[in-house]
Amino acid sequence: MDLPASPRHITVLTGAGMSAESGIATFRDALTGLWARFDPEELACEDGFRGDPARVWGWYRWRAAQLLGCAPNAGHVGIAALQAGREITVLTQNVDDLHERAGSHGVVHLHGELLHSRCIGCGATQDPDPITRNLPVTPGDGQLETPPACDACGAPFRPGVVWFGEALPDTAWQAAVDALQACDLLVVIGTSGMVQPAASLPVLAKRLGKPVIEINPQPTPISDIADAHWPMGAVEGVAKLQAMLAG
Ligand code: ZN
DSSP: OOOOOSEEEEEEOHHHHHHHHTTTEEEEOOOOOGTTTHHHHHHHHHHHHHHHHHHHHHHHHHHHHHHHTTTHHHHHHHHHTTTTTTTTEEEOOSSSSSHHHTOOOOOEEEEEEEEEEEEEETTTOOOTTTTTOOOOOTTTOOOOEEEEBBTTOOOOOOEEEOTTOOOOOHHHHHHHHHHHOOOOOEEEEESSSSSSTTTTTHHHHTTTTTTEEEEOOOOOTTTTSSHHHHHHOOOHHHHHHHOOOOO
């Protein structure tokens, strides 16, 4: 399939590779120090939280502090710049806010957001959000921290990310499907193509007849169905995309 010369609506799907050049630790790399003995499956699930809320809450608070010390990279900035003159929908598997800080609007967070939390009982939120309240300026090694109790029902607050075994938020998933239907190009950046159901989005795009460009240094399961695979990191790939669209 030919790539469209001047797409009016581009949907971008980003994963961990998008934020790697900003220094965001991958899931496994974030398991050091106090958390070294744990598997992601133990910390990032409701059973793990209920079994040891201070450990899980402390881990996410530590990651939130790390995130606040990172900045968007040229790839995030380049995607935001594409908004000029066309419609861009950003779907991300990342729980960071680097697309937003770079200036992208309406970012769809398929796996929730690290800087948001809610009551595990009734879903209430608090302002300012307790996941970032009084965070240390430097993240250090992190510490165990008891999550605050909900004013309304007394249940503990939990991180606002999607855990193992949980469904994606309905509104985010529907927004992703809508964006695939509306776009005339899907660009997939830095995702492994292994985490379902997000990995099914490029497949759905092809089924809808949309051209797909994949930007990833490594081949992935998406490479087989993509119309083009650009073997490079996110920053270089977004620059190439900008050049293609400008040309
Ligand atoms: Zn509550």
